[in-house]
Amino acid sequence: MAREIPDLVAEVRTGTGKGAARQARREGNVPGVIYGGGKDPLAININYNYLLKRLKAGRFLSTLFNLKVEGQPDVHVVCRGVQRDVVKDLPTHIDFMRLHDDSRINLFIHVEFVNHDAAPGLKRGGTLTVVRPEVELEVTASDIPSHITVDLAGKTFGDVIHINDVVLPAGAKPTIDRNFVIANITAPTGLAAAAEEE
Secondary structure, eight states: OBOOOOEEEEEEOSSOSHHHHHHHHHTTEEEEEEEOTTSOOEEEEEEHHHHHHHHHTSOGGGOEEEEEETTSOOEEEEEEEEEEOTTTOOEEEEEEEEEOTTOEEEEEEEEEEEOGGGOHHHHTTOEEEESOSEEEEEEEGGGOBSOEEEEOTTOOTTOEEEGGGSOOOTTOEESSSSOOEEEEEEOOHHHHHHHHHO
8 A cells, every 4th residue: 555656856956045046946946955864954956847747746745755866865755845935826945854764754644535335325415524635644654655545335424434433554643642533424405404303
């Protein structure tokens, strides 16, 4: 269930500070920094269009990347922040954190719902209300799940799905120490109103 580690290509940024960052943006790059892992921070540039395509693909902040920088050894990183232009909402700076394969990190993992057609509540016109489309889990860097799966088979009106009802991947645990709600199944409004009148 662990995802393949995609490559992310960057180049070393010469110079730091606002002037160098502005120059990088003029040249069609997004300036960034790699920090952590017991090493000095490394200033980098990532091609703007290349980064934008990755961001639009989704789940950027919960993906472990194999960062390739010319002249440097490949390093595993997760994105810890994307600063955006307040008007255009486009990336202006990006932060990455170095990870070792045995590092434990908190990431938001996508929740996937399966067996909609085997849920009596949904077949009879009920609605699946998703409270948390992503759940923050503490995971091992070398084994980040691509998603967690919620099985809707047998679920009917009024059923509530909590985090404890979900089988989590080995080594993953929720960051919140309570049995929080992920989703529930609600009856159609007509049916709910009729039940109330009875």
